Amino acid sequence: MYTALSIMICGMLAGRILRGRLRAEALRRWIFLAIMLLLFLLGVAVGGNERLVRDLPRLGGAALTLALGALGGTLVCAALLGPRFRNGPGPQTRTTRDEKDPGA
Amino acid sequence: MSASLPILGCFVLGLLLARFGLVPALLLEHDPTLPALWLLMALVGLSLGADRRLMEILRSLRPRILLLPLGTTVGTFAGCALVSIFLVYSLADCLAVGAGFAYYSLSSVFITQYRGEELGTVALLANIFRELFTLIFTPALARLMGAPAPIMCGGASTMDTTLPGITRAAGTLWTFPSIVHAMILDFSVPFWVTLFCSL
Numbered sequence A: 001m002y003t004a005l006s007i008m009i010c011g012m013l014a015g016r017i018l019r020g021r022l023r024a025e026a027l028r029r030w031i032f033l034a035i036m037l038l039l040f041l042l043g044v045a046v047g048g049n050e051r052l053v054r055d056l057p058r059l060g061g062a063a064l065t066l067a068l069g070a071l072g073g074t075l076v077c078a079a080l081l082g083p084r085f086r087n088g089p090g091p092q093t094r095t096t097r098d099e100k101d102p103g104a
Numbered sequence B: 001m002s003a004s005l006p007i008l009g010c011f012v013l014g015l016l017l018a019r020f021g022l023v024p025a026l027l028l029e030h031d032p033t034l035p036a037l038w039l040l041m042a043l044v045g046l047s048l049g050a051d052r053r054l055m056e057i058l059r060s061l062r063p064r065i066l067l068l069p070l071g072t073t074v075g076t077f078a079g080c081a082l083v084s085i086f087l088v089y090s091l092a093d094c095l096a097v098g099a100g101f102a103y104y105s106l107s108s109v110f111i112t113q114y115r116g117e118e119l120g121t122v123a124l125l126a127n128i129f130r131e132l133f134t135l136i137f138t139p140a141l142a143r144l145m146g147a148p149a150p151i152m153c154g155g156a157s158t159m160d161t162t163l164p165g166i167t168r169a170a171g172t173l174w175t176f177p178s179i180v181h182a183m184i185l186d187f188s189v190p191f192w193v194t195l196f197c198s199l
Helices: A002-017 A024-047 A050-085 B004-019 B025-029 B033-049 B054-060 B063-086 B091-098 B104-115 B117-145 B148-159 B163-170 B172-197
Strands: none
Touching: A002 B033, A024 A050, A024 B004, A024 B025, A024 B033, A024 B117, A024 B163, A050 B063, A050 B091, A050 B117, A050 B148, B004 B117, B033 B163, B033 B172, B063 B091, B063 B148, B063 B172, B091 B104, B091 B117, B091 B172, B104 B117, B104 B172, B117 B148, B117 B163, B148 B163, B148 B172, B163 B172
């Protein structure tokens, strides 16, 4: 987990050095492709694990129930907190989503 | 959902190809997800570093960001407590599984040590499901409920695997709150899991 974070910090330094030569649109496209690659590989890891596949029907129901419970409770809290963050994570500003996020 | 469907499709494609033995053995023998994650993190870092507003974003962080991990913890435990009524596992066991906050590797090892392999496997799967849900539905959640929703669903994964998706869907303003959120939950996982397993 911390290796990944360190790599991101190195990437930030590289991005700072290369600022002006990197196109935001191209970076967004590469990030999306990398997400799809990660999910494909995660699918390969799950599908290729015999034990995980064999145990899925027996334990998967309980795991799915717990995951949905945790996510449901979290989403209720997210809905309650949502209005406090309507203007973003920083100080209250007049920014709209489009204004604050042209690079996403 | 337009961005979620190709992502879900990639996962299902990988799963089916591996299930039917249609992927090179090299992919199964050497877990390539870690280098793929590192590639993602490097790309996210590049996009952050190239963003001229980085310092402005850092200065904009406020203590109320701490409400995000607090809400994630309260919501997760409340939801797990509720569904424990329908499961054969005890309330403490269900809370221990929930306390993984998508940090499946660490939590499943802890739970296997304290409660045995069965609950450890449930913890592994439940937290993988949580991470997968976040990876797949981040664009839809961000659009329908705002940026806090995918961040809170992602739990401890919002500083690595789910961070790129959150950054893409919610914007770079939410990158540092996502990292702070994940770091706090990350440090709390061993505490909560050990506590609930010892009850």
